[in-house]
Amino acid sequence: MSAVTYPTRRNDLMPLVRVLTTGGTIASRRAADGRVVAADSADEVLRAVVPVEGVSIAAEEVFRVGSYRLTLPDVRELANRVRWASKEADGVVVTHGTDTMEETAYFLDLVHDGSVPVVVTGAQRNAESADADGPHNLRDAVRLASEPAARDIGVVVAMAGRVLSARQVTKVNTLALDAFAAPDGGQLGRIDPETVRLLATPRRRPAFDLDTIDGALPRVDVVPLHLGADGTFVRAARQAGARGLVLDAFGAGNVTPDVLRATEQVLAAGLLVLVTSRCHAGPVSPVYGAGGGADLAAAGAVLAGDLRAAKARVLLTLALAAGGDAGRATELLHPHVRP
The missing domain is CATH 3.40.50.40 (Rossmann fold)
Structure with a gap:
């Protein structure tokens, strides 16, 4: 586990966003054998991101694996970490591999009952790529998570400038940057270079009590x-x-x-x-x-x-x-x- 101060002090004038990292392509680099694996710590993932003016960011590592290796008990642990992070932050961002991102986002949404926005994001190109999309996606996610209009939005996925509901989002392309869509109408807005545009709020359904999801x-x-x-x-x-x-x-x-x-x-x-x-x-x-x-x-x-x-x-x-x-x-x- 690692933590980073970037900065982390919360004050009345500056919203605090907590970033929980789990590995995935956004944290991946090419190993000696040529295969791409999750390698970067929370500190390293965040270090590649241009700071968001007026927002405090605190980062913490939960896992460092490809999302194809995660299990439902792992996601339950992540959900507990999100719950604790949301108690002290104005917004929470989860970085995650894209393979199982939609399932994790939906799990988190099913157990999230607070008003703090939770934004899941990742990358399609690894951290060593000259045109890596992870830093841009993460910065967009932080901007969305700190946006007052995002209160009560629940859990969403932010990728390639799109804001998509956790219930509807799905991966529709294996390698393209714009790999996620919501075929049943779950696009909630866009994150443009200068503006976060939220056009809809997803319907919040009853949350499962995470304390009963044990064993x-x-x-x-x-x-x-x-x-x-x-x-x-x-x-x-x-x-x-x-x-x-x-x-x-x-x-x-x-x-x-x-x-x-x-x-x-x-x-x-x-x-x-x-x-x-x-x-x-x-x-x-x-x-x-x-x-x-x-x-x-x-x-x-x-x-x-x-x-x-x-x-x-x-x-x-x-x-x-x-x-x-x-x-x-x-x-x-x-x-x-x-x-």
């Missing part, structure tokens, strides 16, 4: 649908000890006949099942029969609205961890899957 997190698996898929992975998830299942279904929430049969079996055994769509935008809906979303809903599966599979898994994990039993977990799910 071992329940296993929740994602089953992707494809042409001719059978129920093998549904049955395997139950055998592996899953307490919940996310079906990444066709279209508006449809599955093959064998997946329907296997899903009915695991529902009868007490698993909770969320249904999402593998489409990039649009909600699931109980329209079709003969294996469609209507049959899944009739069997007891919960339709996940406009959530995509990776985020539905985060939501279902938290609901099961906080709810204790399936009935209470289902109650906790509903505010988050309704329009």
